[in-house]
Amino acid sequence: MPEISDTYASLHPSFVSDGVLELLFDAPNLNAVSAEMHADLARIWRDIENAPDVRAVVVRGANGTFSAGGSFDVIDEAIEDPAVRTRLYQETRDIVFAMIDCSKPIVSGIRGTAVGAGLVVGLLSDISVVSRTARLVDGHTRLGIAAGDHSVISWPLLCGMAKAKYLLLTCEPISGEEAERIGLVSLTVDDEEVDTRALKIATRLANGAQDALRYTKQALNYWYRDNGGAFDFSTMAEMFGIGGPDIREGLASLREKRPPRFV
Template sequence: MTTQRPWLNPVTYDRYTFMKVEVTDGIGVVTMNSAETLNSIGPEEHREMEDIWLDLARDESIKVIILTGAGRAFSAGGDVKRMAARAGTEFGLEYALRVPQNTLRLFEHMLLVPQPILAAVNGDAIGLGMTVALFADMSFVADDAKLGDTHVKVGLVAGDGGAVVWPLLVGPQRAKEFLMRGKLLKGAQAAEMGLVNYALPREDLMAETHKIALEIAANPLWAVRWSKAAINKQLKAQLGQILELSIAYEAMTMMTHDYKEAATAFSEKRKPTFKGY
């Protein structure tokens, strides 16, 4: 008698356009696939990122996931041009009201994935793009990549995960320095301060990340998965305690004059004039 194992049924990713999945030898390479926009994340891309982790979690053909970006950037984060277009509009208000639940879904789903996630940050990672990289289980970055969370520069609280993960990795004071200044740093600096695991020459990044992925994949499956699950308890607790508040603050800043001005000024390549409301 043959015992059926429904969890071994193949998972397909045909419905995704922004997220591309390729599986070879148990390694799933997940690529944010919009090089022409520097893999920026608007509402449609965000929805794909929320959903894809659930499919990856049940894909038994994948032992380790590598997350990367197409082209010269990992991800530029939120699409500022689209932000400027919806700022102060009825659609912008509807969007802001949905931001907290959408963001919570993205990171809750990401943390549900049992397979280790290795971020191969092949280029600049800004704002939400950087936060996604830091929520991976390990982050390997190109040494010349520009990294940081610049929410404050467009009038927003770094509420979509940055306020959760930065303090865990570099401590509250360092986190406040970078999140309140919107300061960027190079990949090599990020590795030196412990924000990421390693900084590597750009041309070596994918090969080295793949090498580590294969090493992890060769280890006993449940020893790896449950090690991840145990360590992630703290991150899940922090997510539950902080994200709902921080993302609500971000949603409120989306309704301010200064946010609209910052986003518009960015698109028009001029200096913003802030009014404090």
Template sequence: MQFDDYQALRFDRRGRVLTITMNRPDTLNAVDATLHRELSRVFIDAALDPDSDVIVLTGAGRAFCAGGDVGWMQDAIDHPESFETTVSEAKAIIFTLLDCEKPIIARINGPAVGLGATLGLFCDVIFADEATYIADPHVSIGMVAGDGGAVIWPQLIGFARAKEYLLTGDRIPARRAAEIGLINHAVPAAELSAAVDAFADRLAGGSTKAIRWTKVTTNIALKQLAHSMMDTGLAYEALTNISDDHRQRVDAFLKRTATGSKAR
């Protein structure tokens, strides 16, 4: 299978392991319209890829994924009708990620924020650089965490902890995230690649059908939950997309960014 038509994702192979890299390092892999569209179909293509049995998802450069690109957010504010496409793609990202029978390992090499956190946490096994952090600060920009964050966080750390972090947008250091079960492993940066490779090789060398179908069986309840919640969460997110609060927060962020650029 060829992946030549992707622009914002990079693909590398190592044996039967396919690594998908979000490849916008200059923006800390912030998700713009192109990356969002490609994420909505990449797990279908990866699932059909005959040359791999295990998938690794990671980010290029210093971050895993910094969440939504603020310029893209401003465009959605200016053209709210475009959010219908965003909603459709957002559901496809989560459902195709869950539907992919191949095990997906998250290699969180730097901050995983907003949608970046959602992507990482919906993977099957999660490794992170112990010096980084995970956060879902949708509320900090006046939006509902409708992209799947409200689905997955409570399943991993319980409702009380999940609501504390989702309602504040506070960061969780990777070590703490591992302690409370949000992720599987927090390891030193110098050991991250080796740890991910070793686990990927273990799965690739295992009983492929048994591993795939164990994932499928385990994901049934999570898929049912996602299907029951995503429409509501995304509908509320669409409402906050046109709210004054969101508009003001995005405008303030863009002004701070512009001022910082001029200062440099």
């Protein structure tokens, strides 16, 4: 579809089989999400919904990893500028709600690192195919801000409240194998099989009964919609924290590869 590929260059959209559109995270610093990519992720799902030749989507990362999350440059800008925080808040809402509202099946293939904004797309996908050795972590509280993005709307449903609280409060990284065990992801395979398996599943869905698949997805996603208020609060709290003091220390500690010293 020319309009999608022309408009969303940061996501490298291309058809990889009949009816299956691939989105590719391919960027510096372990496919970190830039300001352009974040804005594209906020808008592309509604165009996918309205594209008649897209019947399923597969999302993966280039160079053996999924995504290291939001780029430090974007965080630096947000710390200094309230207008950037407002924009990020709106874009984050648009990413989450547009993925939930998109009726077409979305499959993610996760290898290597999956953090932050990249993890949002990986785990809000309808089916997540993950390498056994992948490293998943929600790094918000380690950075010094509330766990916003997608986690509050989805993690308690995926893996239960007790595990969600443990992982989100401690920022404990988990392997793909452990993520499957607790129900956070759909299935795990060996690293070299991730992309092939994700595409195979997306192709199967693209060839399936479209009304049946889409209505089933939409019905299931009412569980997410029912928790929209909690998501809104968490994301607003995240943006509030970006304007506070803890994130400066959290970001500095990540850059200097040391434990944070929060006061």
